[in-house]
Amino acid sequence: MSDIVIIGGGVVGLTCAYEIASLGATVTVIDRQQVGLEASWAGAGMLPPGQCSGPSAVRNLAKQSTERWSQLSADLLEQTGLDNGFRQCGALQISLENRETISTEIEAWANAGVEAERLDTSGLMKYEPVISDRLSIGYRLPTMSQVRNPHHLQALKQACLSLNVKLMEGVDVRELSLVENRINAVSDGSTTIHADQFVLASGAWSEQLAGLAKIKIQVEPIRGQIVLMKLSEPPFTHIIEDGPRYLVPREDGHILIGSTEERVGFVKENTEQGIQGLIDFATSVVPSLVNATIIKAWSGLRPKAKRGYPYIGRHDHVDNLVIATGHFRDGLSQSPATAQLVCDYLLDRPRPADVDSLAFTDASYGDTK
Numbered sequence: 001m002s003d004i005v006i007i008g009g010g011v012v013g014l015t016c017a018y019e020i021a022s023l024g025a026t027v028t029v030i031d032r033q034q035v036g037l038e039a040s041w042a043g044a045g046m047l048p049p050g051q052c053s054g055p056s057a058v059r060n061l062a063k064q065s066t067e068r069w070s071q072l073s074a075d076l077l078e079q080t081g082l083d084n085g086f087r088q089c090g091a092l093q094i095s096l097e098n099r100e101t102i103s104t105e106i107e108a109w110a111n112a113g114v115e116a117e118r119l120d121t122s123g124l125m126k127y128e129p130v131i132s133d134r135l136s137i138g139y140r141l142p143t144m145s146q147v148r149n150p151h152h153l154q155a156l157k158q159a160c161l162s163l164n165v166k167l168m169e170g171v172d173v174r175e176l177s178l179v180e181n182r183i184n185a186v187s188d189g190s191t192t193i194h195a196d197q198f199v200l201a202s203g204a205w206s207e208q209l210a211g212l213a214k215i216k217i218q219v220e221p222i223r224g225q226i227v228l229m230k231l232s233e234p235p236f237t238h239i240i241e242d243g244p245r246y247l248v249p250r251e252d253g254h255i256l257i258g259s260t261e262e263r264v265g266f267v268k269e270n271t272e273q274g275i276q277g278l279i280d281f282a283t284s285v286v287p288s289l290v291n292a293t294i295i296k297a298w299s300g301l302r303p304k305a306k307r308g309y310p311y312i313g314r315h316d317h318v319d320n321l322v323i324a325t326g327h328f329r330d331g332l333s334q335s336p337a338t339a340q341l342v343c344d345y346l347l348d349r350p351r352p353a354d355v356d357s358l359a360f361t362d363a364s365y366g367d368t369k
């Protein structure tokens, strides 16, 4: 019997476990495989300095997460000795096709209180001389950061273990026992786990699991492919981003090239077309990458809430379940504030009024069939 059972050990579930266990709760994290191997592992680790569109609750979630990353990383380092690779590296936002919205984007960042420096070709090349001189317009976000996903997940896992969080790996939750308006236990058919409260943080698989508690949410998997390249020295230090595609340089010369957005169900694989498209993009932006060694490629399934922003909250009809899912392209970056908000629900702490918009409506309850 735990105080809290968290279903899903991705970055959202593990950060929730870490935060609530730090406050003294007895926590169990259940995952059907080893924790931290799905979207949270596959991601590129970009941490934008906030978000300048969408509902205010989401913008606040992004802002609060940005403010929390540095301290969270320092705490994890102190508690585990593991460096998660959090670095403020800055980003160059570029446009191979001279995106017309560049000016609007700079203005939106300024309105959000985030520094954004407009750049022409020579300005871009001043910061990163290796980029193509075909690029004529862009801007710099000096406060954009990055983290190395596998290192961060490892640090979170170790920190959770040191706080006596119980990890139940290899338990594929298939049943929720709902008694009136409370969940009594979850089970994989053979192991049954009881708790006072439950958190559902199962990424792209959350829609089906929420349905077991009669809560109707719409979360679909959107595949993203990544190609990993390597040079002996890091050729540039900024993240370079062009809309959904990007290059993320690591300090050891690895460069992640991402990413595709594909609606292919739960099929986690790479395609020739996906990989070639990313390589072509990379060499168009940084021509010298033709000399880079391609190390490997992978893909992951982003949990996309069809309504366009994540579900975080408690449903009126199920008293002891908090759902935190559907972060799509921002689940890693927004995990710190998501976990704080989940703790607010679990502990019945006061919450800002606008966060109710991240929860659910009465209409999203009932038998799913």
Ligand SMILES: Cc1cc2nc3c(=O)[nH]c(=O)nc-3n(C[C@H](O)[C@H](O)[C@H](O)COP(=O)(O)OP(=O)(O)OC[C@H]3O[C@@H](n4cnc5c(N)ncnc54)[C@H](O)[C@@H]3O)c2cc1C
Pocket (backbone or CB within 6 Å): 007, 008, 009, 010, 011, 012, 013, 030, 031, 032, 033, 034, 035, 036, 037, 038, 039, 040, 041, 042, 043, 044, 045, 046, 047, 171, 172, 173, 174, 201, 202, 203, 204, 205, 209, 223, 224, 225, 226, 258, 259, 299, 300, 301, 302, 303, 324, 325, 326, 327, 328, 329, 330, 331, 332, 333, 334
């Ligand atoms: C290619 C790519 C690049 C990305 N880049 C970034 C980025 O730069 N910055 C950023 O912020 N975000 C990025 N993202 C998005 C980010 O990775 C996700 O939003 C985030 O990882 C979601 O975390 P999660 O914990 O909700 O889900 P997941 O990491 O998918 O974790 C869900 C967990 O639930 C478990 N689970 C599922 N079903 C069950 C069940 N029935 N029983 C038990 N366990 C179950 C799974 O095994 C898994 O471990 C990227 C994603 C991809 C794919």
